[in-house]
Amino acid sequence: MRLLVVDDSRVMRQIVTRTLRQAGHGGHEIVEAENGRVGLELVASHRPDLVLSDWNMPEMTGIEFLEALRAAGDATPFGFITSEGSSLMRVQALQAGALFLIGKPFTAESFALHLDPVLGRGAHAPVATVAVEERVAGHTGLPERKEARDLLERLLARDCAVDSAVGHPVPGDRRTTTAELVGDDGHLAALFVADHELVVRLGACLSLTPAPAAEGLVKDGETTPPVESAFSEALNVFTSLFNGGGGPHVRLGRVWFNAAPPPEVLAPMEGSLTRDDMVVTVSGYGAGRLSVVLPATAVATSGAA
Known part of the structure; x- marks a missing residue:
C-alpha cells in the first residue's frame, strides 16, 4: 500500500x-x-x-x-x-x-x-469517526516535570531527565533562544527560553545529527538549519502540555534563535514570578536549560478565576 x-x-x-x-x-x-x-x-x-x-x-x-x-x-x-x-x-x-x-x-x-x-490489520477502532489521542496534560498552567519528561522520551525515543535548574537563560542573550506560545486570539500565553546547549543537543538528537557534531556546535556557539528546525518542532510538540481540559487553545508562535525578541514580547513578563527553570538531559547528547514563563497578566487572570 x-x-x-x-x-x-x-x-x-x-x-x-x-x-x-x-x-x-x-x-x-x-x-x-x-x-x-x-x-x-x-x-x-x-x-x-x-x-x-x-x-x-x-x-x-x-x-x-x-x-x-x-x-x-x-x-x-x-x-x-x-x-x-x-x-x-x-x-x-x-x-x-x-x-x-x-x-x-x-x-x-x-x-x-x-x-x-x-x-486492513485488525479492528481496533471503527472507521469514519474522529479518534483523538488524549493530551498529556489537562491544564493550561506550567506543565508537570514528569509530563515534560514523558513527552520528550516519546518524541526522541530515548531516555530523558527533567530536573530543577540553578539559574535560568535570559531572553535576548546571544546564546539564548526564545519562543512565544500564543492563543488563538493572538495573546501571549507563555515564553520558552532555552540556552544554546539545549537547543543544539535536543535539536541534534531529533534531527539525527551525531552527538560529536552537536558538541562541536555547542563549543563554537553555532547551530545548523536542521538543528534549529528540529528544536522548533520539539517546542511545537511541547505546546500539547498546555492544551486540554477545556482551557484556552494555544500554539507555538515566533522563535528567535540566538537573538532578542521585540520589547513588546518581553514586556508582559515583567514582574512575573510564575516560571519553571529546568535542566533537560537527553541520553547520549547531554543537558541544557529551559525556562517556561507565564506572563503576569495570565497569572492575574488565573488567580481571579
Missing part, C-alpha cells in the same frame, strides 16, 4: 515514518509532501491508500487540503497527526471527513490503534 505523509517539518516526516515501522506498517511505500498544496498534487499523481497530514502548514493547511480533496470528489482515507487538537479543530476534522486525529507526541500503539482498521 502507499501512504502519503504531509508535514512542513522534514524531521517530523521522518518520525512519522519511523513510528509507522514500529507500529508494524513499515512495508508500505511512503510518499512525502511539505504542505497541503503539494499533497494535493501527489494525491492526484500517486493515488495513496491513506493520507497522514499535519494541520498547520504554509501555503495550504491540512484542513484546507482535506476540504479540497472532498470538494473534488476524492474519498482517499485521511487522518491528522498534529500537536494541536482544540474542540473546534476536532469538529472541523469530523465534518470534513477525517477518520482520526492523533496528537503529537504519538506512539506506535496510537498509530496501530487508528491505522490498523484503515490499512
Whole structure:
C-alpha cells in the first residue's frame, strides 16, 4: 500500500515514518509532501491508500487540503497527526471527513490503534469517526516535570531527565533562544527560553545529527538549519502540555534563535514570578536549560478565576 505523509517539518516526516515501522506498517511505500498544496498534487499523481497530514502548514493547511480533496470528489482515507487538537479543530476534522486525529507526541500503539482498521490489520477502532489521542496534560498552567519528561522520551525515543535548574537563560542573550506560545486570539500565553546547549543537543538528537557534531556546535556557539528546525518542532510538540481540559487553545508562535525578541514580547513578563527553570538531559547528547514563563497578566487572570 502507499501512504502519503504531509508535514512542513522534514524531521517530523521522518518520525512519522519511523513510528509507522514500529507500529508494524513499515512495508508500505511512503510518499512525502511539505504542505497541503503539494499533497494535493501527489494525491492526484500517486493515488495513496491513506493520507497522514499535519494541520498547520504554509501555503495550504491540512484542513484546507482535506476540504479540497472532498470538494473534488476524492474519498482517499485521511487522518491528522498534529500537536494541536482544540474542540473546534476536532469538529472541523469530523465534518470534513477525517477518520482520526492523533496528537503529537504519538506512539506506535496510537498509530496501530487508528491505522490498523484503515490499512486492513485488525479492528481496533471503527472507521469514519474522529479518534483523538488524549493530551498529556489537562491544564493550561506550567506543565508537570514528569509530563515534560514523558513527552520528550516519546518524541526522541530515548531516555530523558527533567530536573530543577540553578539559574535560568535570559531572553535576548546571544546564546539564548526564545519562543512565544500564543492563543488563538493572538495573546501571549507563555515564553520558552532555552540556552544554546539545549537547543543544539535536543535539536541534534531529533534531527539525527551525531552527538560529536552537536558538541562541536555547542563549543563554537553555532547551530545548523536542521538543528534549529528540529528544536522548533520539539517546542511545537511541547505546546500539547498546555492544551486540554477545556482551557484556552494555544500554539507555538515566533522563535528567535540566538537573538532578542521585540520589547513588546518581553514586556508582559515583567514582574512575573510564575516560571519553571529546568535542566533537560537527553541520553547520549547531554543537558541544557529551559525556562517556561507565564506572563503576569495570565497569572492575574488565573488567580481571579
